[in-house]
Amino acid sequence: MSCLQYRRALLAGTGETQAMRVHRLQCASCTQSMREHREMEVDLRRAFEVPIPAGFEDQLLQAVRRLEGLPVPVMSSRRRFLAAASVAAAVAGAGLLLWRDREDPVALACIQFVMRDEAKSLMLGAMPRAEAARVLADTLPLERIERIGRIQHIAPCPFNGGTAHHIILAVPQGKVTLLVMPVPAAGGVSAREGLHARVVALRVGSVGIVAGDADVVNSVAGALRG
Incomplete structure (x- = not known):
């Protein structure tokens, strides 16, 4: 396995196979790539763990519905949480795309x-x-x-x-x-x-x-x- 094959397989996100592990243990560059890949995954998980301020989800959903001219319903706590989580995930995803757009x-x-x-x-x-x-x-x-x-x-x-x-x-x-x-x-x-x-x-x-x-x-x- 070459370094290029190792890094492509690593970015595919399917996990490290035995052949990949054998190559990595003999290659300092690919060992560093694996370390950076794991650090990036940790950073991404932390980015999604930002707590939502109290009342933020209600205010956000109500503002969206007002802009659409729709009545603002009374939602259960569970539905409010799920809706806010969906919005937060969409915002985080958009942020990652914008970050990639800044690449030269x-x-x-x-x-x-x-x-x-x-x-x-x-x-x-x-x-x-x-x-x-x-x-x-x-x-x-x-x-x-x-x-x-x-x-x-x-x-x-x-x-x-x-x-x-x-x-x-x-x-x-x-x-x-x-x-x-x-x-x-x-x-x-x-x-x-x-x-x-x-x-x-x-x-x-x-x-x-x-x-x-x-x-x-x-x-x-x-x-x-x-």
Whole structure:
């Protein structure tokens, strides 16, 4: 089982199988993914345990019925509780959707590139170093990148409706993917399938940073800004 297969199965919510457990016990990254997944489940359960203030359910239901021009009935305590719980669950669900809507689309596209297209970019081969140095001189000079880690691959690639330069960087903590874009971006973050991404604005253009650890991503982002 690969890390990607493990994380997809984990997000499916069907529980950890024996094959998944064997993989996790041998993989520090997937162990961290499982820990974060369990912490998120705990946080979600706590979010639904917020107590409803006394009288809130009556006021809310009466306000809704008045807006609809309907008479306000007298409800039993049990019916009031069930109705209020339904409203609270709907509000909480809407809040989770709004939270996901704030995820940066360019950062998410960077993660999707790593998952779907990075292997293809590697198969197509790298560009000559001299050419890469010339093309990236104004955006992100190679010398600046090499202060952080060792460049293992660099090549142009189609990305997000344009062309970016795909760089694989070896750092002490592992592998980091950079997507250097000629166009500016506001900057943002995303996290999916055990990968973390951040988009950083440069003096010219922007760069997407993807790794399996959020701290590594933030460290590389800080170094590239400096």
